[in-house]
Amino acid sequence: MIQKTEAQPHLGRSISLSDLHLGYGGRDVIAGLSLEVRAGEFIALLGQSGCGKTTILRALAGFVPVRAGRISVGGTDMSRTPPEARGMAMMFQSYALWPHMSVAQNIAYGLKLRRRPRAEIRARVAEMAALVGLGDLTARKVQDLSGGQRQRVALARALAIDPPVLLLDEPLSNLDAGIRATMRHEIRALQQRLGLTTILVTHDREEAMSMADRVVILEQGRIAQAGTPEEIYHQPASPYVARFMGLGNRLEARVEQGLLRTGNGTLPTGGLHAPQGTPEGPAEILFRAESARLGPAPGPALALSGQVVSAFYLGSAYRHEIAVGDDRILVDAPQRHQAGTPVGLHVPATALSLFPARSQTSVTGQEAAMAAIPTL
Numbered sequence: 001m002i003q004k005t006e007a008q009p010h011l012g013r014s015i016s017l018s019d020l021h022l023g024y025g026g027r028d029v030i031a032g033l034s035l036e037v038r039a040g041e042f043i044a045l046l047g048q049s050g051c052g053k054t055t056i057l058r059a060l061a062g063f064v065p066v067r068a069g070r071i072s073v074g075g076t077d078m079s080r081t082p083p084e085a086r087g088m089a090m091m092f093q094s095y096a097l098w099p100h101m102s103v104a105q106n107i108a109y110g111l112k113l114r115r116r117p118r119a120e121i122r123a124r125v126a127e128m129a130a131l132v133g134l135g136d137l138t139a140r141k142v143q144d145l146s147g148g149q150r151q152r153v154a155l156a157r158a159l160a161i162d163p164p165v166l167l168l169d170e171p172l173s174n175l176d177a178g179i180r181a182t183m184r185h186e187i188r189a190l191q192q193r194l195g196l197t198t199i200l201v202t203h204d205r206e207e208a209m210s211m212a213d214r215v216v217i218l219e220q221g222r223i224a225q226a227g228t229p230e231e232i233y234h235q236p237a238s239p240y241v242a243r244f245m246g247l248g249n250r251l252e253a254r255v256e257q258g259l260l261r262t263g264n265g266t267l268p269t270g271g272l273h274a275p276q277g278t279p280e281g282p283a284e285i286l287f288r289a290e291s292a293r294l295g296p297a298p299g300p301a302l303a304l305s306g307q308v309v310s311a312f313y314l315g316s317a318y319r320h321e322i323a324v325g326d327d328r329i330l331v332d333a334p335q336r337h338q339a340g341t342p343v344g345l346h347v348p349a350t351a352l353s354l355f356p357a358r359s360q361t362s363v364t365g366q367e368a369a370m371a372a373i374p375t376l
């Protein structure tokens with residue numbers, strides 16, 4: 001457990017990214033990204049592999065040059081400031097610890113580089129080790145620690161330099177599920193207590209939602225949506241965000257005079273989430289497997305009929321693949337329904353997101369299944 005110590009809260013600095021262009025060789029990976037981060041705010045950058053999350057983080061730390069645009073921290077332009085003068089701490093997926101050095105030596109590393117006096121380093125190491133719950137292990141070599149303990153050393157080393165900004169690059173992905181959940185909670189608690197401005201890069205939506213004040217979803221180097229975890233989860237701004245947030249079921253639809261028609265069901269469009277307006281004509285609807293029901297649903301709902309194709313056990317429910325005409329959708333239910341069983345299913349209107357039809361390739365069954373499976 002991370003300990004409560006006398007560490008004084010100090011407010012982190014605000015960060016302003018304006019019209020930022022970053023890239024490698026002849027290619028811009030980030031082309032015109034703007035984002036305002038409040039002092040003390042925790043932001044999660046979430047997106048598919050290769051969308052540019054780490055590039056943004058490395059540019060903030062000063063390891064990737066800014067091609068155009070600006071990075072300001074606390075109102076000061078840092079776009080051309082060398083990494084060591086930015087005062088930012090970065091924690092990597094690999095932790096980048098020195099295995100043959102002790103816990104204390106690793107925590108002291110950044111302070112030594114900054115040529116702080118010996119007595120100050122000793123006191124700071126003790127304070128940081130206690131802060132992350134490693135007060136008894138300062139003499140132990142890092143190679144003799146568990147994964148979770150190494151992660152704490154990396155956190156203590158990052159915090160030791162008293163950074164106004166903490167950058168976290170997938171810091172929990174090497175930990176097993178149980179300790180990952182604990183560390184999420186502990187890092188968040190520590191960040192709030194110290195008032196650190198924090199940017200987390202992750203591809204795990206549950207991690208992003210459970211830790212951050214605001215989640216920024218990136219799509220090919222651009223912001224697809226930025227909002228609170230609740231906004232992103234319940235009000236996705238585009239089909240990309242919807243699918244990324246687990247609305248893995250997609251059905252083609254038509255809207256005619258305020259009525260949605262899809263598969264073999266119809267529903268007034270009134271209560272639907274339609275962030276791009278209610279289109280007349282071809283449309284698509286998206287929803288989660290866990291928000292559909294085999295059987296009746298309270299309130300207005302899209303009623304569909306289909307046949308069970310297969311079912312598999314998730315622990316919390318049975319996930320069923322249902323054939324609705326030529327479409328395949330996934331629906332959770334508390335009991336298993338056998339393959340071949342005809343079923344009536346309902347999707348509450350409030351669980352449906354409606355978008356104008358797009359020209360992109362449609363989601364394959366496998367993609368839908370992957371997107372719809374919750375992070376367990």
Ligand SMILES: Nc1ncnc2c1ncn2[C@@H]1O[C@H](COP(=O)(O)OP(=O)(O)OP(=O)(O)O)[C@@H](O)[C@H]1O
Pocket residue numbers: 024025029047048049050051052053054055056203
């Ligand atoms: N040093 C580099 N030289 C050239 N291209 C690079 C370099 N680093 C990253 N890229 C490319 O830039 C793009 C964005 O990479 P980045 O690491 O920022 O993505 P990411 O969203 O963090 O991905 P992941 O989740 O897989 O870590 C990718 O296409 C990647 O191949």
